[in-house]
Amino acid sequence: MKGYYQKSAGELMRINGTTKAPVMNYASETALGVATIRAFRMVDKFFSNYLKLVDTDAKVFLCSTATLEWLVLRTEALQNLTLFTAAILLVLAPKGYIAPGLVGLSLSYAFALTGTQVFLSRWYSSLSNYIVSVERIKQYMNIPSEPPAIVADNRPPTSWPPKGRIKLVDLKIRYRPNAPIVLQGITCTFKEGTRVGVVGRTGSGKTTLISALFRLIEPYNGRILIDDVDICTIGLKDLRLKLSIIPQEPTLFRGSVRTNLDPLGLHSDDEIWKALEKCQLKDTISELPNLLESSVSDEGENWSMGQRQLFCLGRVLLKRNKILVLDEATASIDSATDAILQKIIRQEFANCTVITVAHRVPTVIDSDMVMVLSYGKLVEYDEPSKLMGTNSSFAKLVAEYWSSCTRD
Incomplete structure (x- = not known):
């Protein structure tokens, strides 16, 4: 019993x-x-x-x-x-x-x-x-741990990546061993110094692609090459320190302005002030009594949403990496702050590879290349001007966006 x-x-x-x-x-x-x-x-x-x-x-x-x-x-x-x-x-x-x-x-x-x-x-x-x-x-x-932060016998050179060329070779992603494949064999190349827009409907695999680039998810099959280096063969620290990202939800930590912009303490005060000037936060912080030591509460609640996003921009300006990812970075800010953000990115990252996961379709209209995903498959990958001139999936997305704006 x-x-x-x-x-x-x-x-x-x-x-x-x-x-x-x-x-x-x-x-x-x-x-x-x-x-x-x-x-x-x-x-x-x-x-x-x-x-x-x-x-x-x-x-x-x-x-x-x-x-x-x-x-x-x-x-x-x-x-x-x-x-x-x-x-x-x-x-x-x-x-x-x-x-x-x-x-x-x-x-x-x-x-x-x-x-x-x-x-x-x-x-x-x-x-x-x-x-x-x-x-x-x-x-x-018993959950398996992440791959090692540093692979001692296979560390990339300090100048890596010199160009920022990204190559996807038959990339397939699944979240669990028995789960369905989310990205289904994507093969394409992001040339160095180009602006690539990634668009698609909800569930098309945009965020999964970015997660694979940072190795938050390990590829089930295929490879991701950055300047001919397979990212799965190097340590996570060596990889992620060389990639910059402005996320959709800006993340700030409890501490000071300095620790949020430069958490590892690698940059001087002069470099931090220059980054603040470029991201248009210098005047705001200069008026605070403690300057760079001014407090930041949990999740940055004492700063506005637009200022938090500009903080994230200041971080990537300090790192100056060759690859920048914008994961729907303008989804939670107003159009004016969006315009400021895009202008600064065009000026400061002109020679970098910029991957933009689009929330607003006009954000990627001026990109060099546009990638259209649908249910984990690569549907289109071409220049936006060429895609707009045909009856393409991208043209349909743009038409739907403008029609919804007109109704509003």
């Missing part, structure tokens, strides 16, 4: 773990976006969705508690039956066979023993249920 209970209770605890996480995530996401929710008057809808998640979690928790009571009820019934049987035998025993004082003592001992057994049974069953959390920790302990 206990074995039957433990299997059922263990599975219920695992299910309860999957229903509890959505409640926590939904609450934290709602807290972060509460201003937007109130602005669109969607409070009732979010509260209703939250109650549904709580009810789902409560149902599983109630079933888990009910299984424990099911076990305790049957255990107590069996133990009470044992106690009752022992009492009947003691009472019906022939006179003189058992000393009269031993009857009460035996009954008291049997009653205490059954109570202890019920307590231990409940305690052991609860412990068995909570061991499920230890199983999850053990699973995380």
Whole structure:
């Protein structure tokens, strides 16, 4: 009976773990976006969705508690039956066979023993249920680690990459061994010093391509060559230090302006001020009493969204790498800041390879080359002027964008 209970209770605890996480995530996401929710008057809808998640979690928790009571009820019934049987035998025993004082003592001992057994049974069953959390920790302990940061016998030269030429050779990506292939055999070349725009609908594989370039995901098949060096043969640190990225969600860390622009302490104050001047943050920071030591709170909450994006631009201006990736960098900023960002990138990275994952289609109109992805496949890769002159997928995306702008 206990074995039957433990299997059922263990599975219920695992299910309860999957229903509890959505409640926590939904609450934290709602807290972060509460201003937007109130602005669109969607409070009732979010509260209703939250109650549904709580009810789902409560149902599983109630079933888990009910299984424990099911076990305790049957255990107590069996133990009470044992106690009752022992009492009947003691009472019906022939006179003189058992000393009269031993009857009460035996009954008291049997009653205490059954109570202890019920307590231990409940305690052991609860412990068995909570061991499920230890199983999850053990699973995380066995997750494979990232490749080494430095491969001692295969380090690229300090001047690598001298040109910034990127070559994709039959690149295939999947997130797990048994998962479907997300990028399906992409082969193309990003020439050095060119601006390449990557466009496609949601789920086409744009972000996956960028993740593969930084080796956040290892290629399932194929290679990525940067100036004839296979990036999978070198260390992660040697690779990522040579690549710059301005992400869609600008990331700032708790600390100072200096540590956010130059976290490794590789640049002088003069270089930092020049970078701030180029990204148009010099005047703002010059007015602060602590200058470069001015504080930055968690996730940069004391700075506006546009300023956080300009902070990220200042980082890449300091590094001066040959390859720059813009992962929908203008998706969360206004058009004016977008124009400033694009102007600075054109001026400061004229000789670099710039890969732009587009959110606004006009962002890639002036690119040298445009890559169009669809369901993980390379549909088109050509100059935007040539693609616009035909009935191409890129031309259709541009037409849809302008039609939606006209309706708005």
